Amino acid sequence: xxxxxxxxxxxGNLGRGVELAIRQNEDMKLACVFTRRAPETxxxxxxxxxxxxxxxxxNMQDQIDVxxxxxxxxxxxxxxxxxxxQYFNVIDSFDTHARIPEHFANVDKVCxxxxxxxxxxxxWDPGLFSLNRLYxxxxxxxxxxxxxxxxxxxxxxxxxxxxxxxxxxxxxxxVPVDAAMDAVRAGSQPELSTREKHQRECFVVAEDxxxxxxxxxxxxxxxxxxxxxxxxxHFISEEEFEAVHNKMxxxxxxxxxxxxxxxxxxxxxxxxxxxxxxxxxxxxxVLVAYARALNRLKAEGVTGCKTAFDIAPSYLSRLSGEELRxxxx
Amino acid sequence: xxxxxxxxxxxGNLGRGVELAIRQNEDMKLACVFTRRAPETxxxxxxxxxxxxxxxxxNMQDQIDVxxxxxxxxxxxxxxxxxxxQYFNVIDSFDTHARIPEHFANVDKVCxxxxxxxxxxxxWDPGLFSLNRLYxxxxxxxxxxxxxxxxxxxxxxxxxxxxxxxxxxxxxxxVPVDAAMDAVRAGSQPELSTREKHQRECFVVAEDxxxxxxxxxxxxxxxxxxxxxxxxxHFISEEEFEAVHNKMxxxxxxxxxxxxxxxxxxxxxxxxxxxxxxxxxxxxxVLVAYARALNRLKAEGVTGCKTAFDIAPSYLSRLSGEELRxxxx
Numbered sequence: 192x193x194x195x196x197x198x199x200x201x202x203g204n205l206g207r208g209v210e211l212a213i214r215q216n217e218d219m220k221l222a223c224v225f226t227r228r229a230p231e232t233x234x235x236x237x238x239x240x241x242x243x244x245x246x247x248x249x250n251m252q253d254q255i256d257v258x259x260x261x262x263x264x265x266x267x268x269x270x271x272x273x274x275x276x277q278y279f280n281v282i283d284s285f286d287t288h289a290r291i292p293e294h295f296a297n298v299d300k301v302c303x304x305x306x307x308x309x310x311x312x313x314x315w316d317p318g319l320f321s322l323n324r325l326y327x328x329x330x331x332x333x334x335x336x337x338x339x340x341x342x343x344x345x346x347x348x349x350x351x352x353x354x355x356x357x358x359x360x361x362x363x364x365x366v367p368v369d370a371a372m373d374a375v376r377a378g379s380q381p382e383l384s385t386r387e388k389h390q391r392e393c394f395v396v397a398e399d400x401x402x403x404x405x406x407x408x409x410x411x412x413x414x415x416x417x418x419x420x421x422x423x424x425h426f427i428s429e430e431e432f433e434a435v436h437n438k439m440x441x442x443x444x445x446x447x448x449x450x451x452x453x454x455x456x457x458x459x460x461x462x463x464x465x466x467x468x469x470x471x472x473x474x475x476x477v478l479v480a481y482a483r484a485l486n487r488l489k490a491e492g493v494t495g496c497k498t499a500f501d502i503a504p505s506y507l508s509r510l511s512g513e514e515l516r517x518x519x520x
Numbered sequence: 521x522x523x524x525x526x527x528x529x530x531x532g533n534l535g536r537g538v539e540l541a542i543r544q545n546e547d548m549k550l551a552c553v554f555t556r557r558a559p560e561t562x563x564x565x566x567x568x569x570x571x572x573x574x575x576x577x578x579n580m581q582d583q584i585d586v587x588x589x590x591x592x593x594x595x596x597x598x599x600x601x602x603x604x605x606q607y608f609n610v611i612d613s614f615d616t617h618a619r620i621p622e623h624f625a626n627v628d629k630v631c632x633x634x635x636x637x638x639x640x641x642x643x644w645d646p647g648l649f650s651l652n653r654l655y656x657x658x659x660x661x662x663x664x665x666x667x668x669x670x671x672x673x674x675x676x677x678x679x680x681x682x683x684x685x686x687x688x689x690x691x692x693x694x695v696p697v698d699a700a701m702d703a704v705r706a707g708s709q710p711e712l713s714t715r716e717k718h719q720r721e722c723f724v725v726a727e728d729x730x731x732x733x734x735x736x737x738x739x740x741x742x743x744x745x746x747x748x749x750x751x752x753x754h755f756i757s758e759e760e761f762e763a764v765h766n767k768m769x770x771x772x773x774x775x776x777x778x779x780x781x782x783x784x785x786x787x788x789x790x791x792x793x794x795x796x797x798x799x800x801x802x803x804x805x806v807l808v809a810y811a812r813a814l815n816r817l818k819a820e821g822v823t824g825c826k827t828a829f830d831i832a833p834s835y836l837s838r839l840s841g842e843e844l845r846x847x848x849x
Contacts, residue, residue: 211781215661236782292846312849319655321849322833323792326648328848329809329836330802332544376795442789451801452540453565459802460771460795461648466705468787472780473659476788480658500834500844504651507658515829517621519657520641520650 195486196222197479198255200245200275202233204439205284206261208475210236216479218509222255245271249278256489257282257482261475269294276301276309280489282478284314291317299496308489309496313481314474315465316340316443322499323445323463331449331459335380339367339388343441343470351416352393355409357401360429362436366390367444375446378458391422394436396429441470480507524815525551526808527584529574529604531562533768534613535590537804539565545808547838551584574600578607585818586611586811590804598623605630605638609818611807613643620646628825637818638825642810643803644794645669645772651828652774652792660778660788664709668696668717672770672799680745681722684738686730689758691765693721696773704775707787720751723765725758770799809836 197213199206202224213219214237223241226233230242243251248258258279262268268285275281276298285294291312298309312318316338324336345365352361371388374381393410397403407424411417427435442465449459467473481499484506488497505515526542528535531553542550543566552570555562559571572580577587587608591597597614604610605627614623620641627638641647645667653665674694681690700717703710722739726732736753740746756764771794778788796802810828813835817826834844 208780215780215784288849291849292842295845317849319659319790322655324848325833325837325844326651329812329833329838330648330805449805451537451544451805452798455544457798457801459797459805462791462793462795463652464791466789466791469781472786473788476659476778476780483658498845498849500841500849501832503830503832504654504658505829508654509658512829513621515654516624516827519653520617520620520646520827520829 192218194218194220195483196220196254196256197482198222198248198251198258198279199224199261200248200258200271201261201267202226202228202235202242203261204471205475205478207236208469208472209259209261209478211472212475212479215476216483216509218483219479223251248275252278255279257485259478259482260284269297272309272311273297273301276307277305278307280307280485281309281311282313282482282485283309283311284318284474284478285312286314286317288317295496295498302495306494308485308494310481310485310498310502311496312498314477315467318474318477318499319465320443320445320463323461324447325500327445327447327449327461327463331447331451331461333451333455334447334449334459337372337375337383337388337446337448338443339372339446340443341365341367341389341441343443343467344439348391348393348416351413352395352410355406355413357398357403357406358395359398360396360432362394362432364392364394366392372444372446375448376460376462378448378460380448385419386421389420391417391420393422393424394432395424395426396432397426438468439470440468441473442466483507483509521547523547523549524812525549525583525585526811527551527554527577527580527587527608528590529554529577529587529600530590530596531555531557531564531571532590533800534804534807536565537798537801538588538590538807540801541804541808544805545812545838547812548808552580577604581607584608586814588807588811589613590807598626601638601640602626602630605636606634607636609636609814610638610640611642611811611814612638612640613647613803613807614641615643615646617646624825624827631824635823637814637823639810639814639827639831640825641827643806644796647803647806647828648794649772649774649792652790653776654829656774656776656778656790656792660776660780660790662780662784663776663778663788666701666704666712666717666775666777667772668701668775669772670694670696670718670770672772672796673768677720677722677745680742681724681739684735684742686727686732686735687724688727689725689761691723691761693723695719695721701773701775704777705789705791707777707789709777714748715750718749720746720749722751722753723761724753724755725761726755767797768799769797770802771795812836812838 260283348363677692
């Protein structure tokens with residue numbers, strides 16, 4: 192069997208996650224990695240796989256079946272996905288929810304002009320959480336959907352902490368509020384404010400002689416990041432920070448509380464949750480599974496831009512329809 | 521907009537659930553109900569909808585877009601689904617896991633000969649639980665999947681209790697063992713025996729003068745039903761039985777404990793759970809959502825037999841692709 196040849200565009204945490212996830216899928220191989228850095232400065236974990244400059248990607252079309260884009264959503268993907276979709280079938284994890292329709296339209300246009308297929312906005316949210324919202328709302332049309340995130344590291348909020356004067360190192364955990372989740376599970380379909388759903392917990396290493404009280408106050412009152420939440424700031428030593436806060440765990444919950452039956456009196460509860468020790472490694476695993484789906488759909492002649500909503504689940508698996516029905520149905 | 525015209529074949533708990541679920545979906549209407557009883561003895565909850573004998577179904581082809589079969593898996597569906605697939609696009613909830621491949625082949629053959637489309641084995645297990653096993657195993661290929669059922673009523677085990685001498689009324693709840701689920705969540709990927717995963721809890725109303733000790737012993741030692749489990753038997757009054765045990769709750773958990781990353785040292789946990797106050801009403805809600813999917817796929821010219829694995833999630837929703845991407849992705 193011919194292995195699916197995967198290209199990785201962008202070699203940060205997510206790109207490394209994709210490299211490792213490919214090893215867990217025997218029907219795939221890593222063809223090459225593209226970077227905007229000087230290629231000779233990038234050291235892969237996989238022997239014998241070449242690293243090229245991103246500008247050379249377009250010359251490698253015959254080497255790659257699926258290109259997985261591993262850049263960031265703020266500035267990389269809005270440019271890179273349409274750019275590379277001229278030459279490749281592409282997968283990305285574009286996660287700026289409000290801009291997905293615009294990104295979709297851009298990528299769809301390029302794909303259709305060039306006979307390529309893209310699947311965008313994959314990962315867990317958007318991605319698996321979105322799928323669960325869709326299934327649950329379609330099955331229980333009368334109800335309310337809740338998404339809780341955490342406990343996990345928010346990069347955006349951690350970055351915000353680190354910009355505060357006197358902060359040497361900082362990390363922020365988003366923590367879902369148990370009482371809110373329990374109220375949802377009980378079926379009361381509560382209206383929950385931002386503050387009621389999540390708390391923010393910060394661990395900070397202060398610079399020598401910095402005013403800790405002032406740092407804490409600055410963080411807690413930061414507009415758009417912390418002011419609408421109950422925020423806790425813990426000052427810890429650099430040793431503790433390096434030992435305990437060196438991972439990128441995340442996760443969360445999608446819940447649908449619905450009512451069925453005569454007079455809609457019957458409570459039906461659907462809950463999906465993820466508890467991830469590594470957010471980028473898990474996101475990478477999702478991208479790689481959908482690379483398999485893309486490769487199959489492309490072989491069937493499908494082009495344009497798709498999302499997880501458009502992909503029948505069986506396309507993600509290595510097993511045949513017959514095997515799936517016998518083993519997993 | 522033309523509403524999707526649904527027929528119901530078989531009017532028990534599941535059929536009534538489908539009737540009620542249709543009311544929650546404005547793009548559908550109940551066209552008619554078919555029964556093997558005398559039609560005039562069947563009273564629907566919906567005004568103005570006719571009831572016909574099952575034998576007359578084949579004359580009603582132009583009245584129905586999707587026929588939802590609501591019979592049992594033991595004897596009804598293996599005959600009825602292929603029979604009705606000659607004349608209708610059909611949906612069923614066939615749930616005898618071991619016989620799904622055979623049922624699929626039978627239905628597929630009839631569908632292809634008659635240009636019809638079927639989606640079989642829908643509900644929550646098989647159905648939503650199967651989907652979660654498939655997504656989770658595709659995304660985390662290195663790991664272990666666990667399915668726990670309950671707390672909920674098992675009809676088969678309740679029937680078995682009621683066949684015991686001296687039992688007037690009886691109901692059995694399948695209860696997942698918390699310690700086993702916690703071990704899975706902790707990432708140890710334990711091997712769990714049947715006894716370690718589930719307990720069986722029975723509530724019995726004994727006939728006057730019956731030997732309760734003997735009844736309990738007979739239940740606990742019943743082969744294939746109870747002998748491999750820790751079983752508790754509670755004797756209660758008929759009043760309590762009628763007041764407390766008159767519902768059909770069920771639910772369960774699908775868990776995937778997977779490992780990713782360098783040396784597969786990173787634990788990633790996916791968990792899906794249902795807590796259902798009414799098993800038949802929820803199953804009915806799944807069938808109705810897939811009836812929408814079937815109707816769309818049929819309009820695209822698709823024929824043959826499918827399962828939930830083959831259906832892209834977007835087909836289940838009333839929303840357009842554009843609306844879904846903006847609202848749920």
